[in-house]
Amino acid sequence: MRLLLINPNTTVSMTEKAAIAARAVAGPGTEIIAATSQMGPASIEGYYDGAIAVPGMLRELKERQVEGYDAAIICCFDDTGLEAARMFCDVPVVGLCEAAVATAGFLAQRFSVVTTLERSRILIDNLVHRYGMGARAKVRASDIPVLELEDSSSSAIGKLRAEIERALAEDGAEAIVLGCAGMTDLARQLQSIYGIPVVDGVAAAVKQAEALVSLGLSTSKRSSYASPLPKSFSGAMQDFAPAAASA
Amino acid sequence: MRLLLINPNTTVSMTEKAAIAARAVAGPGTEIIAATSQMGPASIEGYYDGAIAVPGMLRELKERQVEGYDAAIICCFDDTGLEAARMFCDVPVVGLCEAAVATAGFLAQRFSVVTTLERSRILIDNLVHRYGMGARAKVRASDIPVLELEDSSSSAIGKLRAEIERALAEDGAEAIVLGCAGMTDLARQLQSIYGIPVVDGVAAAVKQAEALVSLGLSTSKRSSYASPLPKSFSGAMQDFAPAAASA
Amino acid sequence: MRLLLINPNTTVSMTEKAAIAARAVAGPGTEIIAATSQMGPASIEGYYDGAIAVPGMLRELKERQVEGYDAAIICCFDDTGLEAARMFCDVPVVGLCEAAVATAGFLAQRFSVVTTLERSRILIDNLVHRYGMGARAKVRASDIPVLELEDSSSSAIGKLRAEIERALAEDGAEAIVLGCAGMTDLARQLQSIYGIPVVDGVAAAVKQAEALVSLGLSTSKRSSYASPLPKSFSGAMQDFAPAAASA
Amino acid sequence: MRLLLINPNTTVSMTEKAAIAARAVAGPGTEIIAATSQMGPASIEGYYDGAIAVPGMLRELKERQVEGYDAAIICCFDDTGLEAARMFCDVPVVGLCEAAVATAGFLAQRFSVVTTLERSRILIDNLVHRYGMGARAKVRASDIPVLELEDSSSSAIGKLRAEIERALAEDGAEAIVLGCAGMTDLARQLQSIYGIPVVDGVAAAVKQAEALVSLGLSTSKRSSYASPLPKSFSGAMQDFAPAAASA
Amino acid sequence: MRLLLINPNTTVSMTEKAAIAARAVAGPGTEIIAATSQMGPASIEGYYDGAIAVPGMLRELKERQVEGYDAAIICCFDDTGLEAARMFCDVPVVGLCEAAVATAGFLAQRFSVVTTLERSRILIDNLVHRYGMGARAKVRASDIPVLELEDSSSSAIGKLRAEIERALAEDGAEAIVLGCAGMTDLARQLQSIYGIPVVDGVAAAVKQAEALVSLGLSTSKRSSYASPLPKSFSGAMQDFAPAAASA
């Protein structure tokens, strides 16, 4: 089984860190193919960055079809372009936020998601509501810029721990979800410090993608995720036009 | 007051039809500047088309800043890229769906939105829930491809009327919202046929944009719509990088 | 266009203050007709006051029909008698709370409403939920009696600012809605102090009423807002009996 | 124990029918005092009628304080003026809709409310949501004018049975709530025909009022139901001004 | 009327305390039959205890059928086995939590439930949501083990008061619901201290059970509470097999 781990931002070090986390939990027959978007922002902090990142991610999804993959994982906790990718791909596509909160739901009745900047907090809160966990999960920001997570000398871990401790004290959280792909390397350590489940989206998404492939399940093509209709695309986007096909 | 009416798809005839509708309701001091995206799909039918359309729309929003505008209207009922545009712009940005359902809320306690294809139905239903009208509104598809609305000889009006009649019979709808920018020219006629309010998103959005400008209100830059942070953008997207500025 | 601004309490100074606010934002062709209820409480603080205020407001709506108006605005943040007025009138009727929260929805994903007394807080919270903004807005009381807002020497502004600051610190509010008609003169000042959108219901309602009239839209008479059925009314209320008519 | 059964419309025959139903279920020590509003509409069909009915009902609640009562029941399924009455009274006040749906909740997980006219359906649906039963109950209209229920030769029972049968077939209803005070005499008969619980609001409210009195519980005067504040009331409403007192 | 008060835990002193509370509010013709489960845990603190308690409670419900009862009350605030009991019994069955929150709903728009241990808090919060009061009620734990309530020298009352005071200060609670059967003797005292309604589940359930019996209403046997189907039961549970009957 080949899983494409596609980082929708263009920071290769973040892709590599995520790939390590993915390979650490992948099953024996699973190959992780790590890919980094070639066009777009260096990190995704809020809606604007996310919107500009999507075409680069979709292009990568398309180009990687030549070598083939059995499922794709969008390696950003905002689930950047997830719905578009599901329409585009014939194989399952999994987002980190969706996978992480579904996983946390098997472990706890109430949990808190700790993300980076305040500007991402409501975006993720909206996702959590759409995924059906709004009544069970609270989303918090820890005031860490995304790229600061790439710098091991930063104060990021301290800020993250402080926010987790507030979640335990104030939210009655039974588990923690780390709300950024760049936090993937911290999950085990934090779980051991706090003695409650700490869910990392990268690892969770790998297992969900493996599950869907093993089960022979893929995105429904009835209604909202139907394949894009053939039509003309203009300007710099013309090569995104879908070939006449499915429906 | 100058309102930028930006069509995120590249079909100029649709922009022109919307501009006529916008000018028909604009206040005496309001100038409607109609703009069409230069890159992306010819129509927006589902998430994939929408995602590819956003950069072209954002580029147009940027280029039009030279001549200036007081508010922008995104002329697609999917509210394509609305959040990204709100981060990008310092002036108010209004979406058709958001404006139309807010307007319908002043007229009726329960209403139905009639859109084009089944693939857009759930997308719009999700928007309607997020805008807080999920308990008051039902979304229906009428099986009309978007560009068929540009062809006056098509059977589109018949399909639309059939779906409105089902909404009246089955949903207890007290008003109808037309769920596609391309239906803008049909609102008055349908209102007169059915004797209940028929809300068109283009017209509704013009009045909401005028209202915000008149009231001296613009998008909050605290938290979710804060201006994009300066950072590097790669490849074909590099000119989307925000200049170092706000926060 | 003639808009009837009807104050459902009997305090003329409050009507006058609201009329100033309304005229300050009204469009060039809009005439604001300010009216004060002739019977009922001097201020509306909770359900009891509101219930007694409604007949006086409806009588004023009726008597003003002689000179005519194109839409009515109920000038109390409790949206006193809004549904009854919508059944009674053939023209659009707009409430302050409904207009203000709809307007805030275009500016922010999360916001706080700051009202006067604790006894009005839950009443307004219920309205906010019914208007679909329950998941996006928090309602707070600032412990200011309504008529204290008419006294410029009072400590009202201080209490209001303290509560706004709590909303910013504790709710993650991105915008503020002023939850009383008597606060209308404070909106611009507070917006400039806090640098986030501050929405006043009087001004918001004027623009929504203008919008509906411009768009040729009025209250649906199908189902919940159908015109009152002719029937006998007894005692002091007999002149409220609707003439045999509509449906 | 003395329970005041106050009919907020002015139709004495309806009060009498409700009093019979109330006495049929009242406990041994309970006296039912039936009262009819002296001013307002002959029946309550929609928001306008309801709003005009409230002052007459509140006046009756006040005048009956001379002889005294231990709790009050507002004898209309719209729960006309319930919140205002709760502020006014120092004793518990119970509404028919609130009592009926709470009672149905002990008997069934899903149920349907069958009311009279379409114009009351959404009003009651909003109540049902506010009382927390929105996810468990569906509201239906049977197209019966309220006063037709006073005419035993009418086709009302046939229309009501047809609607109940639709609720059983289409809603998966496990119980039925009769959504009008005027249907009180039909509950037992319909229960015996359909073999499922049929809840009448008049009877349900009597038992809830008795329960509250027996338990020594009355309306909280903290926050939303605090006693009306003393203030001036003008014109025909001046005698509704509360005496300086409580808080 | 004979009401069976069945304690699903095996602590007789708790049954006796509840029986005193029940008899104190029972109507003149009501006999309270107090029963204690013969098998299961000494107290119910969380899901595991509750699950093991159910068969003992159902056995008691069955054995008491010989002498007969008109309704049953499950005397634990977790509403232990309530749905199973409703399927099993032909008479109404009432739970403490369900009765208490329904009763509080007639007295206050917002209230707080104060229960014992943190491990029961989310369990009860889930019940409160299912009963439709999730938007109106907050659930709090006071860190009191259930059996500590049986020891009058314990610090339980102090912890309970501290938590009630937090509910008043932080939740805007208008009433308090005591979230454990073992707190039944404290309700009147706490109500007098705090001057707001304090609802005890045991007392509330007695009145609801009396109400249902008086009204001739019993659990719907259509759909979710249909009588158990006859089938074989194995091992130690074989005597729980329902006789061939109903449907």
Next chain:
Amino acid sequence: MRLLLINPNTTVSMTEKAAIAARAVAGPGTEIIAATSQMGPASIEGYYDGAIAVPGMLRELKERQVEGYDAAIICCFDDTGLEAARMFCDVPVVGLCEAAVATAGFLAQRFSVVTTLERSRILIDNLVHRYGMGARAKVRASDIPVLELEDSSSSAIGKLRAEIERALAEDGAEAIVLGCAGMTDLARQLQSIYGIPVVDGVAAAVKQAEALVSLGLSTSKRSSYASPLPKSFSGAMQDFAPAAASA
């Protein structure tokens, strides 16, 4: 990795069918240990059967601890005793309904669950709401007694197909979840007939259990799933008393 597949009903043929389904999807290093409860009902149809089944299931969970298992799967779509099992076990426990709807959520925005009898429909609908999928999923009954699924000559498949076709026509379902463990052998066939994802709970639960074990995640012992407190258990249940331990 050893997964305990525990059937909470006592029908061995159903355990065996589920074990075949489980082994068909289990990863290379996963051993499926199939266990059948030794006491309780032959099938679980509604709350009563479920309540009686839990102790037998918990006993089996305990006895199997001797040989050891890394996670447990409760093999009934009602998620019988899931919360109790999570408190009892130190390893992850997964329910079929919870696993199936989480899995469907990665494949479709809207889906329908088709279960057996009407008496299980609302029970499952309540679960689906609690798991956060209430706004995305509709639950349907196909009128098939559970044990009829064990009889290959029955009309079960025909009834199931008819109900799936209604879901496609009326619900706009994009995927189907089979709502009974006994349907596990039909999933692939139905998926191939209808061309949309058909999710089987047994298979879905195996992959979720494998995922949790691989990720080093187990049930949070903070708050609602804390280990049972040591206390005395009486009568036939005395061996269910937890040893003095955890917390």
